[in-house]
Amino acid sequence: MIDNIGEMSDIMANKVGKTICFFSAKGGVGKTTNLLNLAGILEQLEKRVLIIDFDLYSGAVATFLNRKFDKSIYHLALDIESAAFNDIHDYTVQVDDYIDIICAPKDPRDANKIEASLIPNIIKNASYYYDAVLIDTNHALNDINLTILDSVDQIYFMMTNDPLDVKNMKSLIAIFKSLDINNYKLILNNSRDPFKDYFSLYELKRLVGHNIDYTISVDLYLKEMENLIMKGVIVSLDRKFADVMSDDYHTFLVMATDILKGEVSDE
Template structure:
């Protein structure tokens, strides 16, 4: 439905055919703006020929400020150059004589096409990046291996990727990728409360694979100076400039990890074939339930899945009561690639470990980027403060 500002009751019928659909006529600009606010899909406003020029320009400016994608067409009894200049400065798309119904039909078509293009660009621009947190409550199971390899693979597909090292005291994302960070997450503390994309760029380190990294501080004691709120701020700002933010974590429920959980679109939880790791994963799933984290936002992966240790993947599934998304085999090629400082997905793309990592990214991580409904889910998430304090009090590394 097109919105028309015209005092003449018969005006809607007159322009109906040219506009190609129903017209909602209003007597005042206030009523029209109210209707526009209530009609988020509407993208065309026509101002009738007898509305005085200044009021018409005021309405056009208001539409441009509030709904830039909405086109404004202005009808006049006569056209002259100064009138055209005034109208264009106010953001009117086209000015036509009131009796030129063919011209009006063409202008309506052009304006709608432009509005649709602008709306499409707007949708893309506001499509936030997705946060993927890699976690296990047990140390040494492969969190950093997954974080760096998944990030490197996603970057190789052309995505803008930031890997965030939340293992703030003992982080080894930087060293695994053989980077020499000049700055780290500790440098965000002074920007707390007013962090923006430029500030974030000052602390990231660029890797030759195309990914960026927000590295952990060089000094382990600096971890205590980083509040959980700055991590939430970091992730929110990063979503504006990256397609994927992959978060590596320490093996503990720290306030930084909880901030990452709160802001994550997907959790990659790592299991291995040993009883402590499976027990810890079961406890992690229960803790995530307490935190209100949606079950459908979790994938469980089994690392070193072919290790001959007496426990089978079926045993793991029986304990955790959740399917395993991907199994990554055990291979000496993994530590060898870490020692070379090149993620195995890039160094040996045909290796079974690389194939499994890509499968995880293609089947579970990349689809999250196209799923706009997940943003709503994140907003709903939340746990009460006492639950969070209880979880934090369990503290330390396992």
């Protein structure tokens, strides 16, 4: 048996998927909702996607997708530590033909037992099996999240048009500049709350000190979002999404294409 995850990665096929993390300066900005929308668009491009729920204390991916699970990221970490790890698929839950998830711990106390030092190898290993590995987080600047941010190819910061969020994002971007971390893009989410529209795009850019790379429009605000979530629906997989929300469909398509750029060929 291969008892070392790094060793296992080395002997795998040479195809390596892209690794992306969604992060924000505050909670409730729409990370989980739109990470799932992005996964749906990647599925339409026939890409295999793994979502890892690293929102360890209040992970919502399994709930949003209405999936039951036995093993979580906690069991994966535990098994690596005890050399019982064999295959990442022992810890995944299938959503459909293209999307798998690794869930956050059921018991939040288990989150405290996950060693941050295991994370780079977990992400690397996952990238050998999937075209894109999308990592959901919470907004804490703790060891776990900093290690994730340091391990992924691309970071997507999500921000709403809300004064507190903008202020916190400005600090976060200043911290990243000081740490010389440049592999991030900024998503302005206007769909989270249609009544929050405090600043113009020009003011936002000036305030946070960074370009807004993608904007999710107010069209994607859905009153029934919570109902859809309860039913496990990925909105971007709806047949009508491209027509009814064409701007946002296009935005997610550009995001997905940007992620896949530089993709290693399948051979």
